[in-house]
Amino acid sequence: MLHRSWTCKYKRNHKILLVAIILFPLLVYVCLLWYMMHRLLLPSGPSHISLPSPYSSGTGNNSIYEEGHSHIQPNHHDEMCRERRNLVFLKGMKCATNTLTGMFSRFAFKRNLSVALPKGNLIYHNWPYPMTWRDVRPTGRGEYNMLLHHAIYTPSVMHALMPADTVYVSIVRQPFSHLQSVFRYFKVAEIAGIFGPEEKQLVEYFSDAERYERAYTSPNSTKRWCIPNGFSVTRNLMSHCHGIPLGFPAGTRDVSHDAAAIDAFIRQLGRSFELVMIVEHLYESVILLRRLMCWEFKDIVFVTSNVTPSLNKEHSAKGYPRHIIEFHKRWSHVDYLLYDYFNTTLWNHISRHGSEFHREVKAFKTVQNRIEKYCLTVYDHSSSEKFPDHTAASSKWNRKFNISANDCWALGPDPYKLMVKMKQQSDLLDKPFLQEDAKMADSREYKGLC
Numbered sequence: 001m002l003h004r005s006w007t008c009k010y011k012r013n014h015k016i017l018l019v020a021i022i023l024f025p026l027l028v029y030v031c032l033l034w035y036m037m038h039r040l041l042l043p044s045g046p047s048h049i050s051l052p053s054p055y056s057s058g059t060g061n062n063s064i065y066e067e068g069h070s071h072i073q074p075n076h077h078d079e080m081c082r083e084r085r086n087l088v089f090l091k092g093m094k095c096a097t098n099t100l101t102g103m104f105s106r107f108a109f110k111r112n113l114s115v116a117l118p119k120g121n122l123i124y125h126n127w128p129y130p131m132t133w134r135d136v137r138p139t140g141r142g143e144y145n146m147l148l149h150h151a152i153y154t155p156s157v158m159h160a161l162m163p164a165d166t167v168y169v170s171i172v173r174q175p176f177s178h179l180q181s182v183f184r185y186f187k188v189a190e191i192a193g194i195f196g197p198e199e200k201q202l203v204e205y206f207s208d209a210e211r212y213e214r215a216y217t218s219p220n221s222t223k224r225w226c227i228p229n230g231f232s233v234t235r236n237l238m239s240h241c242h243g244i245p246l247g248f249p250a251g252t253r254d255v256s257h258d259a260a261a262i263d264a265f266i267r268q269l270g271r272s273f274e275l276v277m278i279v280e281h282l283y284e285s286v287i288l289l290r291r292l293m294c295w296e297f298k299d300i301v302f303v304t305s306n307v308t309p310s311l312n313k314e315h316s317a318k319g320y321p322r323h324i325i326e327f328h329k330r331w332s333h334v335d336y337l338l339y340d341y342f343n344t345t346l347w348n349h350i351s352r353h354g355s356e357f358h359r360e361v362k363a364f365k366t367v368q369n370r371i372e373k374y375c376l377t378v379y380d381h382s383s384s385e386k387f388p389d390h391t392a393a394s395s396k397w398n399r400k401f402n403i404s405a406n407d408c409w410a411l412g413p414d415p416y417k418l419m420v421k422m423k424q425q426s427d428l429l430d431k432p433f434l435q436e437d438a439k440m441a442d443s444r445e446y447k448g449l450c
């Protein structure tokens with residue numbers, strides 16, 4: 001018995017030994033291959049390259065990198081929670097998005113996160129067409145943490161590009177207020193051939209919307225900037241940006257007359273986006289964002305005043321005839337549905353946060369207003385001038401923190417400044433990838449830098 005069990009054991013050990021002898025070289029080979037691939041694939045990152053600091057000031061310490069930034073952030077509202085860093089911010093058009101992109105870019109830049117950047121000198125990820133895998137710079141960092149620049153919500157591409165735990169957020173604005181802003185920004189009246197005071201222009205446009213739309217979107221109008229032929233900026237623009245199929249480009253699916261489909265798309269967005277902010281309730285929105293991401297007041301401060309002056313004014317349909325507003329409600333009805341749905345959602349969220357929430361909003365407003373004043377003073381001077389830091393007092397929801405003049409320059413007034421900086425870094429760090437990428441043919445035509 002004893003003998004047999006011993007031989008058995010011996011035979012078994014023998015087998016294990018044999019398997020090990022065969023497997024070991026295989027394992028070594030696989031490891032070697034893996035190591036070599038990584039050496040080849042990942043640029044070794046020339047160690048002598050010092051990253052450009054965001055704004056060259058003659059003297060002084062202008063680094064906005066946060067050194068030894070703890071990954072665990074105490075959330076003064078809750079228990080300790082983990083700062084979330086993977087984010088897609090759907091940057092639409094004229095929805096305070098420059099303000100928020102400044103805020104997110106500063107967050108990413110300070111932590112040296114990997115931001116998905118538009119190709120070459122472009123500023124859009126193929127907006128207003130759906131994003132494709134070709135519309136982002138390749139990166140040697142292994143993954144992207146944030147996607148912040150103009151893009152249409154394209155889940156198939158974005159989910160493949162971003163880590164699994166990415167948080168999706170976006171923002172919408174009261175549609176008539178949005179229209180006024182878009183109308184001005186894209187010079188719709190002038191291009192459609194309408195002149196005179198602004199309120200009159202809008203009224204004239206909607207007195208014969210079909211005709212003026214044709215004129216504005218016609219291949220004949222050469223003054224449009226970044227807007228392709230046949231693309232409407234006055235009709236359901238926010239819904240288009242959120243990926244609801246509305247027939248652009250021509251020949252694609254259009255659900256604008258299918259109430260059930262619109263409803264289904266909006267509800268699906270409600271599940272895909274953890275937060276859809278509302279311009280009219282921006283302070284409440286960013287506090288929800290802070291709580292969702294486990295960020296601090298320092299991370300959510302923004303500067304609006306000279307980026308979106310209209311934000312501070314009450315959006316107003318005053319001075320517009322009733323029938324024009326009613327017409328716009330029908331013309332752009334998907335946007336009204338989208339907006340109402342997410343405004344309701346926002347306030348439902350807020351009601352679940354309890355009364356403490358409103359006290360936090362109030363505390364943040366105080367901090368925010370002082371920082372905004374400080375930054376506006378900074379912008380009145382040259383970027384090389386030295387300023388003492390602004391210190392924000394602590395409260396129940398935040399630790400005491402400093403904002404420097406460089407922080408202000410990172411937040412604004414030019415929303416593309418940090419993107420340019422990040423592209424300069426990418427040009428150096430991602431060189432082999434960019435070279436590979438440039439070999440792939442891309443026959444698309446770009447309008448301007450878009």
Ligand SMILES: *[C@@H]1O[C@H](CO)[C@@H](O)[C@H](O)[C@H]1NC(C)=O
Pocket residue numbers: 061062063067
């Ligand atoms: C710049 O400031 C940071 C933090 O404020 C500090 O850690 C760093 O050493 C400073 N760098 C220089 C070059 O003074």
Ligand SMILES: *[C@@H]1O[C@H](CO)[C@@H](O)[C@H](O)[C@H]1NC(C)=O
Pocket residue numbers: 045051065112141429
């Ligand atoms: C930022 O990250 C890149 C890629 O991981 C790295 O090469 C670079 O040294 C980092 N820069 C700083 C200032 O930490």
Ligand SMILES: *[C@@H]1O[C@H](CO)[C@@H](O)[C@H](O)[C@H]1NC(C)=O
Pocket residue numbers: 214215218219220
């Ligand atoms: C564009 O211009 C051509 C030539 O001037 C004209 O025939 C055509 O009707 C114009 N199209 C539109 C939509 O205005």
Ligand SMILES: *[C@@H]1O[C@H](CO)[C@@H](O)[C@H](O)[C@H]1NC(C)=O
Pocket residue numbers: 174280343344347
């Ligand atoms: C959003 O919804 C809230 C709560 O129903 C309401 O009080 C508020 O007026 C709405 N905001 C806008 C801009 O419609």
Ligand SMILES: *[C@@H]1O[C@H](CO)[C@@H](O)[C@H](O)[C@H]1NC(C)=O
Pocket residue numbers: 388389390391402
């Ligand atoms: C914060 O700013 C104040 C005022 O400029 C300054 O005295 C203090 O040293 C700063 N603190 C830090 C940590 O940089």
